[in-house]
Amino acid sequence: MDSNQVEIQLPGGRILAKRSNGLVHVRGLRYATASRFQRPTLTENWPSPFDCTKPAIICPQRPSRLNFITGDLKLDRQMDEDCLNLTITMPESGLEQSQKLPVLVWFHGGAYLSGGGDLDCYYPGSLASKGIIVVNVTYRLGIFGFMPVDGIAPSNLGLMDQLESLRWVSRNIQHFGGDPKQVTISGQSAGAHSAFLMTIVDDAKGLFRRVILQSPPFGEVYADNGVEQLSQYAKALIGTEPQSLTTHDLLEIEVKLIAEANHMGLPLAYWPHFGRYPMPDLSESESRVSDSAKTVPVLSGWTMNEGSAFVPVQYENSLWAKFPILGTVIKSVATWKFSGRLFVWPTQEYHRKYLACGGNSSTYSLDWSPAGSTHGAVHCIDLPFLFGSWDTWKAAPMLQGTGAKEVVERVGHQVRDLFAHFCIADDVCAFRSKHFDIDEDFVFEFASQ
Template identity: 30%
Template sequence: MRERVKATLRDGTLVGVREGGVCRYGAIPYAQAPVGDLRFAPPQPAAWRGELDATGTGTVAPQLASRLRGAMGDFDAQQSEDCLHLTVWTPAADGKRRPVVVWLHGGAWQSGGGALDWYDGSRLAQRGDVVVVAVNYRLAALGWLYVPGQTANVGLLDQEAAIDWVCANIQDLGGDPEHITVMGQSAGASSICAMLARKPRFSRAILQSAALGRGFRSARQADALGQVFLRAAGADSFAAARALPVSALLAAQQAPEVVQALRDEGSSRSLFGPVLDGQVLPQDIAPALLKAAGRADVLACYTRDEMAAFPDHGTDAASHQMGDAVFGAPSRLWARQALAQGRDAWLARFDVAPTDRFGACHCIELPFVFGTLRAFAGAPMLAGLSAAHGEQLENRTQAAWLAFIRGEAPDWPQAPHLQILA
């Protein structure tokens, strides 16, 4: 049974829905729509007042299809530049101060969205009596295009603005602003590391398959790619790019000259991502990341066969070696560095492998973390998984994740112990 519920915030009243013992407030603007003069600009504070209909689902950032859809399956979600929204799942907006977890989705900074059914937070909220927040942020050129003299990494600034909104408002939604864990996967997890290298807004982090700085570009590299991209999109200046239709920016990602420029870079990075611009992020990121590891207690995990989700890779020895170099070794190093600086750190690896083709691939842990196996029903990577096995691993995963979110410990020793989840 669905019923309407209301939550009173300092900016106005949210109208959401209660279903199955959890209240959901969707499409809450944490910043103004980044359109017109605000395209490519840092996020500006949201300006809504009065009563806001939060019964719907927010649009996700404009994007092309994910390169991982062969493993994860695809999704059908409305896209719009007006995407700086978040979704809150809470047992009740009752003044109780529950632990809070903020989710930052993956997708190589090019695809995905916090508003997807894959990341429905209702199961976590209900099972753990916690508040779950899922964030949309700008993707690809809209969030990460670098042009010298302009603000870089506005997608990262979006994420920080969302966390600031949570800190300021979550007490009116049944959460504790002083007990926030930020959880991310892949690009989302690497973004958490970048935020910890800046001004930390939290002291607990869950890092799922984080490449931990591998996707970051120098300003010189990003400028070279950005110039090729702008020409391919049909813009001779940054101002001209603000006037282009979104479709032109998306099409330019696949322009032959852009694909060639990315190939010539020889880095195997995504086309867009964090830039070491010297202002938002330091030009020399290594010492900043070392210090960052000492700023948060951490639960870090990765999967046994990370690369099997990516085109042209599988579960062979070479793919396994690459996956461990990109995701496994950095996770273990981060945990060691956190412990050395007095932090708590736990490590886990997902070995669940329903198919021979995809094995325990990148993203395989997501349905178990969120309890959303139904939303992932069409995912090729899960083909053949029995209901009993899925439920068992979901229960075990959520128990550990929720213990960490509550400020407690998973039921295994700290790093360097590596807990296998299969």
């Protein structure tokens, strides 16, 4: 065995991982299996040793609509429908010490259409070095995970994947030096939405103790109006033999369904649905939040110009775009309104309701962008402060401007301290009262009960 490799014995078999700079990195560890359009089944055993030293597979997907903000994050990563895997990053000392480490399980964003847990830009080595184990989850996306098709695909397959990943962590993380009773779940954008949904899903109870929500799109419409019609259209496109279609065929159908959803006025074609397993009915969501507030502390936040990632696409096709001055003003107002309506205001309202229910809730906001940037504190700009390295993010259009590297590297240490402390602290009230000197552009509100 290579001196840079380490063997870990799990109940299901042995795995090989890489170690470097005091960390152990496990990639592509299968947590569940699922045939196309079928519910996932928790992985219990595997042929050993299982090689977890290479880049992991991600769900088949088209280019992200936010590449003009983030750059291409997947960088030709291998894609396959058999993609239910975890990336686990931990201090090497955790394998040897008797005291178990806190765990952070993170769901990537991408509008339930793109992304993957093992992408280089999401490598959590600097975060894990703070004394926690970080688990990045890859789950099914788009037509493979979030399109209900009568008689073919049930709703919320991607959510079921995430739920199975939490079950796997609960059963196995102790063998990596982690404490299954100290699990925090987190995510960004659609991943934050997923983490929130886990707080109101019955089958997720007891699988985590805290939640961090980065830019949760709470303002998105939850109504299922039109979903049945879209589902019937999907059924007609897929036909009677869905297993005979290639992955490419399904991605082409995915595009057609997005176009049809736009034609129908649906905000999103691929989205979790209430009232279908594992989700409760929408009418129960308020009471579920109230119940969650009694036991699950939450840290949630947003970037001040979230809408800069979305409004330009709409604006460029508008009549106002041809007016230089007035058009710029209208674009700015539209960005402010979009940021507030979809992200900022509903997250603030969620925070207030959580406190009113007696819960522990804190919020943060990020208001920074590189000097000269036209994007502002755009959606996703918080990610480089937590994950990856400067080399994995330096080409991102949102970071083009003066002084970006210095700020990301200097402030990133403090932001990671904040997130790790939230996972580690025994007393969340003490966490809320603690002062974090992050930077004048990072505003943290620690509200009292």
